[in-house]
Amino acid sequence: MPRLEFAIIAALMLTLAAGCGQNTTGNDTPPAKKGAVFVDVSEHPDTGLPGFEVTTEPPTISTVTDSLGKALLENIDPGTYTLMVRKENYPATFSRNVVVAADLKKTVAVTFFPKVTVNVVDETLRPWAGATIALDSPPREAVTGADGIAEFEYLVNTDYQFTVRRDRYPDASFTIAAAPELQLTVPTGSPAVAILSPENGGNIYSVSNVTLRGEATDIEDGALDGNSLEWWSNRNGVLGHGAEILAEALETGRHTITLTATDSDGKKGTASAQVTVYNYNLDSYFPIPENQTWEYQYLVPGFFVTAEDGSEEYWEMKSISVIVAEGPRRRVEMNFDIARGSEVAHCRYTLTDFLETQSGNLYITRTEEKFEEWTVALPYLTMDMISTYSPRYLLLKNIEDPARERSWTTLTDVNTNWSYIYKGKSSYLNQEWKPISTTAETGDIEHVTTPKGTFTALPVTMREASGVERTWYLAKRVGPVKFTDNTFAPRSTAVLKNASLVNFSNKGGVSGTPRPATSGRAVRLDFRVNRKTGDNLRDLTEFLARIAPR
Numbered sequence: 001m002p003r004l005e006f007a008i009i010a011a012l013m014l015t016l017a018a019g020c021g022q023n024t025t026g027n028d029t030p031p032a033k034k035g036a037v038f039v040d041v042s043e044h045p046d047t048g049l050p051g052f053e054v055t056t057e058p059p060t061i062s063t064v065t066d067s068l069g070k071a072l073l074e075n076i077d078p079g080t081y082t083l084m085v086r087k088e089n090y091p092a093t094f095s096r097n098v099v100v101a102a103d104l105k106k107t108v109a110v111t112f113f114p115k116v117t118v119n120v121v122d123e124t125l126r127p128w129a130g131a132t133i134a135l136d137s138p139p140r141e142a143v144t145g146a147d148g149i150a151e152f153e154y155l156v157n158t159d160y161q162f163t164v165r166r167d168r169y170p171d172a173s174f175t176i177a178a179a180p181e182l183q184l185t186v187p188t189g190s191p192a193v194a195i196l197s198p199e200n201g202g203n204i205y206s207v208s209n210v211t212l213r214g215e216a217t218d219i220e221d222g223a224l225d226g227n228s229l230e231w232w233s234n235r236n237g238v239l240g241h242g243a244e245i246l247a248e249a250l251e252t253g254r255h256t257i258t259l260t261a262t263d264s265d266g267k268k269g270t271a272s273a274q275v276t277v278y279n280y281n282l283d284s285y286f287p288i289p290e291n292q293t294w295e296y297q298y299l300v301p302g303f304f305v306t307a308e309d310g311s312e313e314y315w316e317m318k319s320i321s322v323i324v325a326e327g328p329r330r331r332v333e334m335n336f337d338i339a340r341g342s343e344v345a346h347c348r349y350t351l352t353d354f355l356e357t358q359s360g361n362l363y364i365t366r367t368e369e370k371f372e373e374w375t376v377a378l379p380y381l382t383m384d385m386i387s388t389y390s391p392r393y394l395l396l397k398n399i400e401d402p403a404r405e406r407s408w409t410t411l412t413d414v415n416t417n418w419s420y421i422y423k424g425k426s427s428y429l430n431q432e433w434k435p436i437s438t439t440a441e442t443g444d445i446e447h448v449t450t451p452k453g454t455f456t457a458l459p460v461t462m463r464e465a466s467g468v469e470r471t472w473y474l475a476k477r478v479g480p481v482k483f484t485d486n487t488f489a490p491r492s493t494a495v496l497k498n499a500s501l502v503n504f505s506n507k508g509g510v511s512g513t514p515r516p517a518t519s520g521r522a523v524r525l526d527f528r529v530n531r532k533t534g535d536n537l538r539d540l541t542e543f544l545a546r547i548a549p550r
Contacts, residue, residue: 033102034075041069041085041094041110044180049087049112056081078102085110092154111157119183120148120164124265128166128186136161168219189219191228191261191269198257200273205280205289210247212239216261216269224261232258250277252290252326279328280501284399285458285474286362287501288330288355294322294479295497296549297451302522305540307340308530314339314522315347320494322549328355332548338373348372349544356392362399363392371420371541373531381531383420385541390415397440402460402474407441418538422531430538437465448473448482450495452502455481468546478502483549492523494549 037056041049048069055062056073058081065071078100085094094110120128127148134141135152137160142150155178164172164186172186196213204210212231216224224243231239231247234256239247258272280289302316318335325331331352338345354366371383394410396402416432443459457473473482481496525543527536 032077035078035100035102036076036105037073037081037083037098037100038105038107039065039071039073039083039085039110040107041065041071042112044111044113052085052087052090055084057084076100083108092156094156094158096158109157113155113157113178113180114153115180116152116155116178117181118142118144118150118152118162119181120144120150120186121183122186122188124188128164131164131166131186133184134163134165136163188263188265188267190267191216191218191221191224191263193259193261193269193271195257195259195271195273198273198275200275202273202275204250204255204275204277205282207250207252207277207279208248210250210277211244212247212257212259213244214259214271215243216259218261218263218267218269220265221263224263228262230260230262232260234258252277252279281357281399282477284479285402285476286396286399286479287477288324288328288357288362289501290324290326290328292324292500294499294501294549296320296322296483296494297497298547299493299495300522302336304522304524306525306528308528308532308535310528311340320549325352329353330355330550332550334544334548343375345373345375349541349548351545351548351550353395353550355395357399360398360400361394362396364389364395365392369418369541369545371537371544381420381422383418383537383541385416385418385538387414387416389413393436394438396460396474402458403442405442407439409437409439411435411437420534420537422534427534432538439463446473448475448495450481450497452481452496452498455496457481470546480549485546487543487546492547494547 039054041052050067052065054071060076063071080099083098092112120131129146131144133150144150159177162174174184193216227241235251255275260270262268278289281287305313315336320334322332329352334349336347350370352368353364356363367387369385372379373381389412393412397408398404413435418430420427441461448455448457455475457475459473461471463469470485472480475481483494484491529536
C-alpha cells in the first residue's frame with residue numbers, strides 16, 4: 001500500500017476512536033422508569049363490572065373499567081398509593097393501599113360480594129342467637145337469628161373488623177377478609193366463682209368441721225353445684241365438692257382455700273381466699289388454741305418453807321399464766337418472790353404438757369418442768385424434769401361434753417428423769433417411776449365468779465389413789481376458770497384473772513360484773529428444802545405442779 005493512503009486511513013481510525021467516548025446528545029441522566037397497576041373488578045361469583053372509575057390518591061391518572069371489568073393505570077411513578085374503585089349508585093366502594101414499583105405491573109383483584117352470610121357459633125359449635133355483629137368501616141350492624149346467622153350486603157374482598165356483642169358476654173372482635181360465607185367462633189363463658197365463707201384475710205378458729213360456702217354461675221349452665229364445685233387447700237389438698245361443705249380436719253397455719261367451678265364445656269373458674277387456721281376448740285371445755293393466754297390468781301397468796309439452815313422462807317406468788325404453743329403444748333409459768341430475812345430471791349417454775357386429742361378426748365403424752373432461782377441475774381439453782389406416760393395420760397374425756405360420762409378412770413405409769421445444778425455443781429441424773437390411778441367425776445353446772453366475770457362452768461374432780469384431789473371448773477370456749485386442790489387446808493383456790501379467748505369471742509358464758517378475788521391466809525409446808533444436797537427439791541416441785549392450773 002502506498003504511504004499516503006496508509007497515513008489517511010490511520011488518521012480516520014484515530015478520529016473514530018476519540019468519538020466513541022463522547023455523548024453526542026450532551027445529557028448524562030437516563031430517563032425515569034415507571035410502573036403500572038392492572039385492576040380486575042368483578043362481582044361474585046365471576047361477573048366483570050364495566051364502567052367503574054379507578055383512581056389513585058395522590059392523584060396520578062384515572063380510568064374506567066372496560067366491558068370485562070378490567071382497567072390499566074400506566075406510567076405511574078414508583079411509590080405507595082391509595083387505589084379507589086367506585087361507581088355512582090353502586091352500593092359499595094373499594095379502597096386499598098398499593099405499592100407501585102419501577103418496570104413492574106401490579107395486579108389488583110377487586111371482588112364485590114352482594115351478600116355475605118356470617119355464622120356465629122361458640123367453641124362447641126352451638127349457634128349464637130340474638131348476637132349483634134358490628135362492622136367498623138363503613139359502620140353497620142346485623143343481628144343473628146335463632147340459627148346464629150346474620151347477613152351483610154355488598155362487602156368487598158378486604159379485611160373487616162367484626163365485633164360480636166351479646167348480653168352477659170364480653171365483646172369478641174375478629175379481623176377477617178370478606179367472603180360469601182364467614183364463620184366467627186366466640187369463646188364460651190367461664191364460670192364466675194365467689195367464696196362467701198371464710199372471707200379473704202380472715203381467721204378460722206377450729207380445725208374440725210369448718211363450714212366452707214361459695215357460689216358459681218355459668219352463662220350457659222346457670223348456677224353450678226355438686227361435683228361441678230371443688231374445694232382445695234394448699235395444705236390439705238381436696239376438701240370436698242359442692243356449694244357448701246364441712247371440712248372435717250384442717251391443718252393449723254396459713255391456707256390458700258380455692259374453689260374451682262367446672263361447667264359443661266370443661267371451662268373453669270376459680271376464687272381463692274387466704275385464711276389462717278387456729279385450733280381454738282371453741283366447742284371445747286378445755287380449748288388449746290395456739291398463742292392464746294390465760295392469767296390466774298391464787299386466793300392463798302403464798303406459803304412458808306423451811307430452808308436447809310432452819311430459817312424460814314416466805315414464797316409470795318407474783319404471777320401465774322398459761323400459754324399454748326405449737327404442738328400443742330400447754331405451758332404454765334409461775335413466778336414467786338422468796339423472802340429470807342432481809343434478802344429477796346426470785347423463782348420461776350414452768351410446766352409444759354404435750355397434748356394430744358383423739359376421739360374427743362384430751363391426753364398428756366409428756367411433761368417438761370423447769371425450776372429456777374436467782375437473786376440478781378443468772379440463776380444459782382436450776383432443775384430440769386422430764387416425765388413420760390405409758391400409756392398416755394387421759395386428762396379429760398369428751399372435751400366438748402364432759403358431762404356425757406359422769407365418771408371415768410385412767411391408769412398410767414409415769415417415768416421421770418430429773419437433775420439440778422446448784423452454784424455450778426451438777427447432780428447426778430435421778431430417775432423415778434410410779435403408777436398413777438385417777439378417778440374423775442363430773443358435777444352439775446355452777447356459776448363461778450372470778451375477777452374476769454361470772455361463768456357458767458362444769459366442775460370436774462380428779463382423785464388420785466395417792467390422795468391428791470383437784471377440781472376444775474370448766475367453762476365452754478374458755479377452759480378452767482377456777483381450780484381448787486387439797487394441797488392446803490383449807491383447800492387452795494385459783495380463779496381466772498384474764499383470758500385472751502374471752503377477749504376474742506366473748507362467748508365463754510361470761511356475764512355479770514367482775515369481782516376481785518379475796519385472799520386467804522398463807523400456809524406452811526411441812527418439809528425442809530436443802531438446795532445443796534437436793535433434799536426435798538423434788539417434793540417442792542411436785543407441790544408446785546399440784547397447784548398449777550393444769
